[in-house]
Amino acid sequence: MSDRVIAIDGPAGSGKSSVARALASALGWSFLDTGAMYRAVTVAALDRGVEPSDAPAVAALARAAAIETLPRVVIDGRDVEDAIRTERVNEAVSIVAANPEVRAQMVERQRAFADRQPEGTVVEGRDITTVVFPNATVKVFLTASLEERARRRGEEGAASVARRDEADASRAASPLRRAPDALVLDTTGRSVEEVVEEIRAWLRTRPH
Numbered sequence: 530m531s532d533r534v535i536a537i538d539g540p541a542g543s544g545k546s547s548v549a550r551a552l553a554s555a556l557g558w559s560f561l562d563t564g565a566m567y568r569a570v571t572v573a574a575l576d577r578g579v580e581p582s583d584a585p586a587v588a589a590l591a592r593a594a595a596i597e598t599l600p601r602v603v604i605d606g607r608d609v610e611d612a613i614r615t616e617r618v619n620e621a622v623s624i625v626a627a628n629p630e631v632r633a634q635m636v637e638r639q640r641a642f643a644d645r646q647p648e649g650t651v652v653e654g655r656d657i658t659t660v661v662f663p664n665a666t667v668k669v670f671l672t673a674s675l676e677e678r679a680r681r682r683g684e685e686g687a688a689s690v691a692r693r694d695e696a697d698a699s700r701a702a703s704p705l706r707r708a709p710d711a712l713v714l715d716t717t718g719r720s721v722e723e724v725v726e727e728i729r730a731w732l733r734t735r736p737h
């Protein structure tokens with residue numbers, strides 16, 4: 530199904546979610562926010578008193594969890610749409626996302642999700658272009674200045690955004706990397722519409 534996938538990666542606040550959502554809507558495709566899945570597992574761990582660094586316990590929890598991301602983020606029947614964006618989750622999510630067993634679980638679900646979609650899927654995250662869908666029709670890597678990314682992330686603050694980027698890019702399991710064949714777009718000072726239009730223009734030049 531990777532012939533019907535547009536894969537978007539980039540650091541926190543680079544515009545992935547807004548761009549992926551708008552692009553999916555313009556194409557009539559589905560949208561998958563994979564960061565929300567790692568965040569949901571983090572909320573479940575914290576709520577159950579499981580230490581994020583307790584890799585086997587978090588992996589077991591992830592394996593057993595039922596996770597939905599649309600229309601709202603739900604884990605094991607609990608709506609965590611708001612809980613996933615809190616400071617305690619920002620602080621712990623990189624530890625959960627560095628857990629190779631959790632990643633294997635999430636990657637399997639992400640591929641299964643794309644397989645089920647009647648049209649295509651726009652998928653965004655950190656390892657989508659490199660690990661989850663290395664054969665995606667189109668791969669995009671979004672960047673933006675740290676200043677702008679911190680501004681977009683609001684209360685999280687530049688120090689926390691920078692710390693999370695460093696953790697996500699330096700971990701052993703599927704670190705954030707630019708795929709060599711990805712279209713690299715700097716979204717600093719640009720609107721979501723402009724970026725979506727640029728990706729669509731690039732798409733039109735690609736063989737189907």
Ligand code: DC
Nearest residue numbers: 563564565567622626654655656697
């Ligand atoms: O995109 P986000 O900020 O909601 O992602 C939350 C965290 O999850 C982020 O710190 C990195 C991690 N993540 C990941 O490791 N792999 C993905 N495919 C998506 C997110």
